[in-house]
Every structure is written in structure tokens, then in C-alpha cells.
Amino acid sequence: MSDIKIIMKKEDYRNILDHCKKGLPNEACGLLAGTVDGNVKTVTKVYLLTNTDNSNEHFSMDPKEQFAALKDARSNGYGLIGNFHSHPESPSRPSEEDKRLAFDPTFEYLILSLQDIDNPVLKAFKVDKEKNVTIHEIEYI
Numbered sequence: 061m062s063d064i065k066i067i068m069k070k071e072d073y074r075n076i077l078d079h080c081k082k083g084l085p086n087e088a089c090g091l092l093a094g095t096v097d098g099n100v101k102t103v104t105k106v107y108l109l110t111n112t113d114n115s116n117e118h119f120s121m122d123p124k125e126q127f128a129a130l131k132d133a134r135s136n137g138y139g140l141i142g143n144f145h146s147h148p149e150s151p152s153r154p155s156e157e158d159k160r161l162a163f164d165p166t167f168e169y170l171i172l173s174l175q176d177i178d179n180p181v182l183k184a185f186k187v188d189k190e191k192n193v194t195i196h197e198i199e200y201i
């Protein structure tokens with residue numbers, strides 16, 4: 061745990077969970093808009109995107125939807141602070157590929173594990189340039 065904290069509305073969590081369950085058996089993905097104030101990152105909006113890979117082991121976000129999300133976030137005065145994807149059959153931790161693709165150490169990488177469908181696990185990760193992984197706390201409001 062580091063001292064960075066992410067604040068997310070319960071409603072946004074439910075939307076992420078619904079989106080990821082609907083995406084099964086494949087991975088689902090999306091983007092998070094928000095604000096950063098010191099060590100506190102607040103999610104202001106969640107964008108549910110299409111996984112164009114249609115795979116249960118990896119994902120690619122639809123580029124048009126990504127662009128639309130970025131445009132929408134900016135027009136509301138927010139930046140993109142992170143993304144999320146699901147792990148249908150594995151725990152909530154970055155895979156080697158997830159680490160390889162994590163190019164921004166300031167970005168929050170959220171992974172929702174649906175390995176136990178009755179007990180979904182959402183965790184947020186920072187991946188630094190050396191590919192070290194740190195877990196960030198998520199507080200639900």
C-alpha cells in the first residue's frame with residue numbers, strides 16, 4: 061500500500077461490475093476520468109468501452125471510443141486518470157502483458173477479478189518504469 065488513495069462512487073463501481081459481467085467470458089475494459097489533488101485521486105466519470113480483442117486473456121480499447129472518452133472528459137474539465145479491465149479467470153493483479161503495456165507511472169490501472177463471480181475483487185495498481193507494482197487503496201463513497 062502507498063499513501064495514494066482513489067475515491068470512487070459506489071454507483072461507478074456497480075457500472076464497472078455490470079459492464080465486466082456482461083463482457084464475460086471475455087475481458088472488458090474502460091477508462092476513468094477524474095481529478096488529482098495531492099495524494100487523492102477522485103473518479104468523476106467511468107467510460108465503459110468495447111474490448112475489440114474479444115478475448116478472455118487480453119484487451120484492446122476501441123480507439124474511437126477512447127478518443128470520444130478523452131474528448132468528453134476534457135470538455136467537462138477532467139483528465140483521464142486511469143483505466144480498468146477485467147480478469148475473467150485470474151486474480152486481480154497485473155499480468156506480464158499488463159505490466160508491459162503499462163507505460164504511464166501516474167496512471168491508475170484497475171483490475172476487476174471475476175474468478176469467483178460471487179466475490180468480485182477490484183484493485184488499483186501503479187506500475188512504475190521498472191515495472192514494480194504498488195497497490196493503491198480505493199475508497200467507495
Ligand SMILES: [Zn+2]
Pocket residue numbers: 145146147154155158171
Ligand atoms: Zn490483465
